[in-house]
Amino acid sequence: MKLLIKNGTIVDPANKKDEKADILINNGKIEKIAKSITDKDAEIIDASNMLVLPGFIDMHVHFREPGFEYKETIESGSRAAAKGGFTTVACMPNTDPPIDNQAMVEFINMKSKQVGLIDVKAIGTITKGRAGMELAPIGELFKAGAVAISDDGSTVMNAEIVRRALQYCKMFGIALIEHCEDANLAGDNTVNEGYYGTMLGLKGIPASAEESIVARDIMIAKDTGGKLHLAHLSTSGSVDLLRWAKKQGINVTAEVTPHHFSLDDSSLVNYDTNYKMNPPLRSKEDVKAMKKALKDGTIDVIATDHAPHAELDKDVEWTQAAYGIIGLETAFPLIVTELVNPGVLTISEAVQKITINPARILNMDKGTLSEGSDADIVIADINKEVTISEGFFGSRSSNSPFIGKTLKGSIEMVFKAGKLVYGNK
Amino acid sequence: MVLKHLIALQDVSPEQITEILTMAKTFKEVNQRQVKKLPTLKGKTVANFFFENSTRTKTSFEIAAKRLSADVLNLAISTSSVAKGETLIDTIRTIEAMQIDIVVIRHGVSGVPHMLTKKISSHIINAGDGMHEHPTQGLLDMFTIMDKKNRIEGLTVALVGDIAHSRVARSNIWGLKKMGAKVRVVGPSTLIPRDIEKMGVEVYHDLEKGIKGADVVNILRIQLERMKKHLFPTIREYAMLFGVNTTKLKSAKSDCLVMHPGPMNRGIEISPNVADGPQSVIEEQVTNGVAVRMAVLYLMGGGKANEIID
Numbered sequence: 113m114k115l116l117i118k119n120g121t122i123v124d125p126a127n128k129k130d131e132k133a134d135i136l137i138n139n140g141k142i143e144k145i146a147k148s149i150t151d152k153d154a155e156i157i158d159a160s161n162m163l164v165l166p167g168f169i170d171m172h173v174h175f176r177e178p179g180f181e182y183k184e185t186i187e188s189g190s191r192a193a194a195k196g197g198f199t200t201v202a203c204m205p206n207t208d209p210p211i212d213n214q215a216m217v218e219f220i221n222m223k224s225k226q227v228g229l230i231d232v233k234a235i236g237t238i239t240k241g242r243a244g245m246e247l248a249p250i251g252e253l254f255k256a257g258a259v260a261i262s263d264d265g266s267t268v269m270n271a272e273i274v275r276r277a278l279q280y281c282k283m284f285g286i287a288l289i290e291h292c293e294d295a296n297l298a299g300d301n302t303v304n305e306g307y308y309g310t311m312l313g314l315k316g317i318p319a320s321a322e323e324s325i326v327a328r329d330i331m332i333a334k335d336t337g338g339k340l341h342l343a344h345l346s347t348s349g350s351v352d353l354l355r356w357a358k359k360q361g362i363n364v365t366a367e368v369t370p371h372h373f374s375l376d377d378s379s380l381v382n383y384d385t386n387y388k389m390n391p392p393l394r395s396k397e398d399v400k401a402m403k404k405a406l407k408d409g410t411i412d413v414i415a416t417d418h419a420p421h422a423e424l425d426k427d428v429e430w431t432q433a434a435y436g437i438i439g440l441e442t443a444f445p446l447i448v449t450e451l452v453n454p455g456v457l458t459i460s461e462a463v464q465k466i467t468i469n470p471a472r473i474l475n476m477d478k479g480t481l482s483e484g485s486d487a488d489i490v491i492a493d494i495n496k497e498v499t500i501s502e503g504f505f506g507s508r509s510s511n512s513p514f515i516g517k518t519l520k521g522s523i524e525m526v527f528k529a530g531k532l533v534y535g536n537k
Numbered sequence: 538m539v540l541k542h543l544i545a546l547q548d549v550s551p552e553q554i555t556e557i558l559t560m561a562k563t564f565k566e567v568n569q570r571q572v573k574k575l576p577t578l579k580g581k582t583v584a585n586f587f588f589e590n591s592t593r594t595k596t597s598f599e600i601a602a603k604r605l606s607a608d609v610l611n612l613a614i615s616t617s618s619v620a621k622g623e624t625l626i627d628t629i630r631t632i633e634a635m636q637i638d639i640v641v642i643r644h645g646v647s648g649v650p651h652m653l654t655k656k657i658s659s660h661i662i663n664a665g666d667g668m669h670e671h672p673t674q675g676l677l678d679m680f681t682i683m684d685k686k687n688r689i690e691g692l693t694v695a696l697v698g699d700i701a702h703s704r705v706a707r708s709n710i711w712g713l714k715k716m717g718a719k720v721r722v723v724g725p726s727t728l729i730p731r732d733i734e735k736m737g738v739e740v741y742h743d744l745e746k747g748i749k750g751a752d753v754v755n756i757l758r759i760q761l762e763r764m765k766k767h768l769f770p771t772i773r774e775y776a777m778l779f780g781v782n783t784t785k786l787k788s789a790k791s792d793c794l795v796m797h798p799g800p801m802n803r804g805i806e807i808s809p810n811v812a813d814g815p816q817s818v819i820e821e822q823v824t825n826g827v828a829v830r831m832a833v834l835y836l837m838g839g840g841k842a843n844e845i846i847d
Contacts, residue, residue, distance in 0.1 A: 299766075307732035311547070313647035313669030313704060316731060383648030429625055429646040431667075 114138050115530060116151055120159025120491065124166060125464035126480035135164060137487040140529035144483060157537055159491050162524060165463050166481050167199025167230075167488030170440060171470040172264070172289075172343060172367060172415035175201075175232065177223065179208025184420035184508045186220070189440075190229040191506035192418070194534040196440035197523040199488035200231040200471075200478055201418075204264040205242065212237040212248040217256035229533045233259045233474070238277050238288060244268050247277060254284040259474040262289035264343055265390075267325055269295050274329060278338025287341040287365070287473055290329050292350070293391065297321035302431060304377040304392045312380060314430065317392055319347040326350045330357040333364050341473055342366040344417050346391035348401030355410045365473050367413035370439055370446040373402045375513065385426045385433035386513040389419075403456045406465070413473065414465045416443050420509035438507045442514045445498050448521025452494070459494065487530040496522035540836040542661045544650050545670040546711040554712060558680050560832040561825070565684075568604070568828055578607035578838045581638040585611045586629070587664070588644040593799055593823060594664050594674070598641050601830035605838070610637070625649070626656055633657040639837055642666075647704075660837045668702050674798055675708030677829040679716060681822050682753055685794055690717030695741075695748045695789070697723045697781060698757035698806055701730040701768075705757060705798045710736050723747030724779060727768045744779050745788040754789055755796040756781050759806045772805055782808035786816070794818050 115137040122133045122145065134149040135142060175189035184192075186203075193201050203220060205211030211220065217234045224232035236253030240246045242263045250261055261281065267290065268274050278288050298321040303309040305316025326342060330353060333340035345351060345366050357364050377393045387393060405411040419436025426433050443466070451457045457465075471479030478488065499518045502510045525535035543549070567573060583602040587595050595611070602609045612632075629640070639660040642650050647667030654661050665671040682689055694713050700706045700722045713720050714737045722729060723741040734740055741747030748754050759775060769775050786793070795807075795817045803809050812819060 305731050307735045310730040310732050311707070311736065313667050313707060315668070318731075383651050424624070427624075427626060429644070429652070430648045431646045 113530070114151060114154035115157065116149060116154035117157045117159050117164055117489070117491070118149070120162045120164035122164045122481060123460050123463050124481040125460045126166070126468040127482060129481070130460050135481065135489070137527070137530045140487055140531070142481060142483055142485055142487050145481065157491070157525070161493070163459065163492045163494055165197070165490040165492060166467040166479050167490055167526065167528065168197045168444070168466040169200045169470040169476070169479055170198045170416050170418065170443070170466070171202045171413060171474055173201045173203055173418040173440065174206065174420065174436070175203045176420060177207065178219070183422050183425070186223040186232055187227045188506065188508040189418070189420070190224070190227045190232060192438065192440045194229050194526050194528070195506040195523065197444050197490040197492065197526055198230060198440055199526065199528045199533070200233065200476065202233045202235050202259050202474060204262060205235050205237045206265040210237050210242045211235065211258070212240055212242065214249070214252045214256040217253055217258050221257055230528050233257070235260045235262050235289065237261060238263045238268055239273060242266060244270060244273065247273065247280065250277065250280055251284065254286055258286070259476065260287045260289050260341065262291065262343065264289060264291045267291050267293050267295060271328060271332065275332045275336060278332055278336040278340060282336070282338050285339070285475060287339040289341045289343050290325065291343050292322045292325035292329065292345070293317070294321045294324050297324065302388060302392065303380060304394045306377060306395055308377040308380050312383065314380070319349050319394070322347050322391055323349040323353060326353050330354070330362060330364055333357070334360065334362045337363060340364045344369050344372065344391055344415070345402070345411065346372050346394045346398060348398050351401050351405035351410050355405070358410065365412040366410070367415040368402050368406065368411050369415060369417045370443050370450070371437060371513070373399060373406065374446050374450045379513065383430055384513065385428070385430060386437060386511055388430065388433050388435055389437060390435040403451070406451065407456055412465065412469045414443065414447060414462070415470065416440050420507050421511045422509055426511050437511050437513060438505065438509055441505055441507065442500060442512060442519070444492065444523055445519035445521040446514070448494055449519045453520060487527055489527040490523060491525040491535070493522045493524050495520065498522045539839060540660070540833065542654050543672050543833055544654065544661065544663045546672045546675045546708045546715070547670065549672070551715045554676070554679065554716060557676055557829065557832050557836065558683055560835065561680050561828040564831040564835070565825065565828040568824070573604050574606060575604065576606050577835055578602065578605040581607045581838055582636065583607045583609050583639045583641060583834065584632055584637045585609065586614070586640060586642045587612065588614050588642070589665070591643055591664070593826070594643065597823070597826040598664060598830050601827050601834055604827070605831055605834055607834070629653060629657055633659055639834065662833060662837070665704050667704065669704050670708045671704040672708050673826070673830055673833060674705050675712040676833070677822055677826040678709055678755060678796060678798070679712050680825045680829050681796065681818055682794065684821070684825065685818060686752065689713065692752040693719045693721065693750060694753040694755060695721045695723050695751040696755050696757060697744065697747065698779060699728045699759050699763065700724050700733065700757070701728045702760065702763070703757050709755060710738055721747055721751070725769055725775070728763070744781070745785055748785070748789045751789040751793055753794045753796060754781060754786070756807050758798065758800065759802060761802070776805050780806055780808060781811050783810050783814065786811055796822055798822070
């Protein structure tokens, strides 16, 4: 079965391509890319005035299965991912039970295959039970297919364990992904420490809660040579530290979420729990710093931290409400609206941060439109408006602060290994 | 003016504050009569939802509502459904289904009264939410100042103590600033929240400097459990640095009012001499609280400010 995508603008940062061309897909692989291809056996898809992009990769999602299937499942999460243009995602291991052994990784892989929409990969834990006390069987997790390790949701507070884990991971070449937040400094506080928290009477998490762990882990990465990835950075101090670390040649990468470059803590004024996240929404200056760090390459990756929660988790008192928002389906429109259209990033720079960069960090042979690679392809209309509503989402949950917003940038069709997984031909 | 809700003094205009204070003056007179009851809220139901312990505020609201002839429901939360695991929203909706006109709510979490305004159609009065606001306390503090000084504009008011955790402080700051006072906050650097100066106040960490030349010193209760959070080392040290005693009070104006929202830790944030001294208006604050709450309930019940209550 052949498919020919014609007349689109191909943006493939890994191959430094940004040009009009046709793509021929054969047997789930990209067979050929050229100015003008004709093939009488192929089904033709007209991508005039559209962008043709490598399938996106989200290296930070929570699909909640097993344990919290009322919030999301691998199936509903896959649907949300496909709709957002993501053909590969990596699931954080804070499930119940957590992904801290081989059987759990195999369960995720099996479910992913059963659903068959996109590739759902597992991230294993750093420590047993995510408890921060003893190393998880990292080698076993890796052999079963874990693409990285992380105790996301919690910081590994024992620096010795971080150091040993980074050393140990070098054998497998996988990254340790740190959720950077000193548990003592953060306490049970819920918002950014600053004017809005003060005004609203909500206790603040100081920027230093994140930055002190960023600094600690950077120095441990320097010491060990291990591969460190910093999840969802939110403060200007963190990106300053990261910039310094990269200059020293330390093996460290980092991500930012769409909400941390789109929203700031002034959004909290109505106590809407869809603005309650971890890390918290920071100040306008921090948002500016995120954009600058995206532009100069300090931040490598945009990851959604897709965190589905049911109404019963969110429609409660502020302090009781769960942290996080869904992000897979609003990521591309936010990237276009907040970064590309205002000129913060070119489309190619933006696409790089959701394709080849996360692929490299996770050691995946993905994120490109190279001939011979899997035909994971997104066709997007960068000028088309999308209005976000509760019914918009493929996710099982609809905890999004972007409901009611109209954004630019629409995912029109998504192919996974040449198979249409979202949109209409 | 008809008040739909009273959630935060941040959202109330100076004109509305003036109207409430003016009306409260009338009610204060009513409260000195032999017969202290008015028929205004006859047939209306006021529910007091106190999710946190409170003696004076709950009693004050109860008396205020009863003096306006409302039926008053006091919900003891420990025996209610909340203790059985029902969500707050469900509890409140159940109560609303019984056609409550005015809900008075105190809750330990900031933002809960605000959230309720979106969930139910009753009038909501915030009787203190977390560290956010305690608007009727702010109003009664302003009423007390007005009563003694005949003005608020141009006065210097110092709020002393644990500003970070204080809803009384935030309501006082918004209200007093709107009415033209100069507001200072005085306390240990660990108990002054970040960026509070953006609310238009001056910050002091030295008690005598902070109350120097002040017309009003409003002393906040220090929660003794704050020590466990490393916010100050010992009670003794807190009392030494921030306890208001007669010597330190000399730094303020000689006719400076001393206020405290209660309950007091005598000998810690306030010395007994000051609490019971000639400048103290602490008991009057309690008396005025009833009048102010009557004014708020009255306006919510649809009463008009220009109607003569007689």
